[in-house]
Amino acid sequence: MSPDPDPRHVIDGDVYVSPRHLAGSTAIGDPALAPLLDLGWDLRHDDLGNAYVNAPDRRIQLGYLPEGEDDGLWRINAYKDLFGPPTWGVCFNDSTPTEFVRAFTTALATAYEQGPAAYLARSAAGTDEHDPFVAITPLLKRGWNLDQPRRDVFAVRSPDRLACLEFITGDLDLQTELTSRTARWQLWAGTSIDRAAWYATASTDTPIALLTAVTECVSDPAPLPRWREDTASYVKGMAQLTPILPPAPTPLDVQRAAASRRPALITAPSVPRWSTTSRPALPGPRR
Template sequence: MDHLNDPDIDGDVYVSPRYLAGTTGIGDPALAPLLGLGWDLRHDDLGNVYTNSPNRRVRLGYLPEGEDDGLWRINAYRDPFGPPAWGVCFNKATPTEFVTAFTTALATAYEARDAYLARPFPGIAERDPIRIVDPLLQQGWTLDRPYLGVYLVDAPDRHAGLEYTGGNLDPEGELTTRDARWQLWAGRSIDKPAWYATASTYTPVALLAAVTRCVADPAPLPRWREDTFSYVAGMAQLTPVRAPLPPAPSPLDVRRAAARRPAALPPASVPRWSTSTRPALPRPRR
């Protein structure tokens, strides 16, 4: 994994599977893809953050002081003065990397004219809802139908799932409650999730598929062990982050080192390299 060689890993443990990680508590990475396109940024007196697209048809709120646990709320509009065409919510414990995957895909779709308003459409490759679940199925998640009109894709350990609800849904309820077309969650059950995300009926497939690809990635996520909100305690596997070992000297390196020693000195023994010898861990950064 590439991040094993990253000297700036922000954490002292890796959390696996990654969907059992929690938020990093930092919103900047998820805001960056949109701010990079020139979206404006505003704050209120409570510390909430708002950003709008230049055409005023996509709005994002980062709401640590909101009325509920919906930390991230993103809505898109066909008419700036009309109701939302779609809405997505990530609650306060959702891993930041999953939100960043969404906003990165949103930035790409925004630059591609009206792709951020492309409705799901079965049978059209780029807009077929099956693309949303494919990354999970490819990693061993299983498809179930627990209730009539409801489809559930379960993680192998049953500690995460993606639920799709068919039939007619209340458009306003999709935007303000968990009764949305799509719900992604992790924890002990969908009723008591450690974190969850919801998406309404017409959320573009490309945006949601970006999230499920990130969720399905087998690579663990770095977190701080002492910040227990950053992983699901008792369920997640924590592995200490350790710096990589220096490369062992080659036979040529040994011969060159021996050739540089003064002739009057007795030859030194070749140093032994142990896989248990590692550099000291850096102190946690804050």
């Protein structure tokens, strides 16, 4: 019997998808919830199977909504006033690669530990925390290109032109940003914005550091693992699929395998042995 596989070598998938913005969702929410739950945030469920995560101060709320009213699977809102409208809101739809959502929640967990100034306060104009160029810098460094697809819209497109980050200038209504795809930021992949394979939106005043964490992850050149049978709905020949090969065995793996095949030593049963010092039995008395 072969030894148990090293958990470091177990990859959740049988193909790598490249570029990663064509990978699609894993349909598992736990990895993206983990950074917040690790901080002790409150997790609750409703009768439909939706999950709700609240920060200890209730100023950040996350909804994981597989049974929601639309395709907005992930909704994250932050509040200065607990009884007022959100200060900012972010939405990832149900086809967004889970790794991108995790990048956001990981950065959000870090910001929450730093205090309200990191996740609520509106930064002064002219600072890096408020400069949208900071969020697109990771994309530009990795070969994405500036574009202006529509009036009052600036965009950055991936080299294959199958992913795009759009930024709308001018005034926007916050309620519209929170309830539609007309938001300050929109990130999507596909052949066009109207036929996006997945999308994410972020309203005005979403912290730039959180958006930058997502653009860093989206533009990472490393492929993402997926199960081949789950790729048909979003790849459609646009992505490169590479089989995931088992890793080369380490010296320790070889040693364990050899030990598992080595036959056990057979030990002879314990029996009494004659000794040169043994005396023959004495004859019994005659009758």
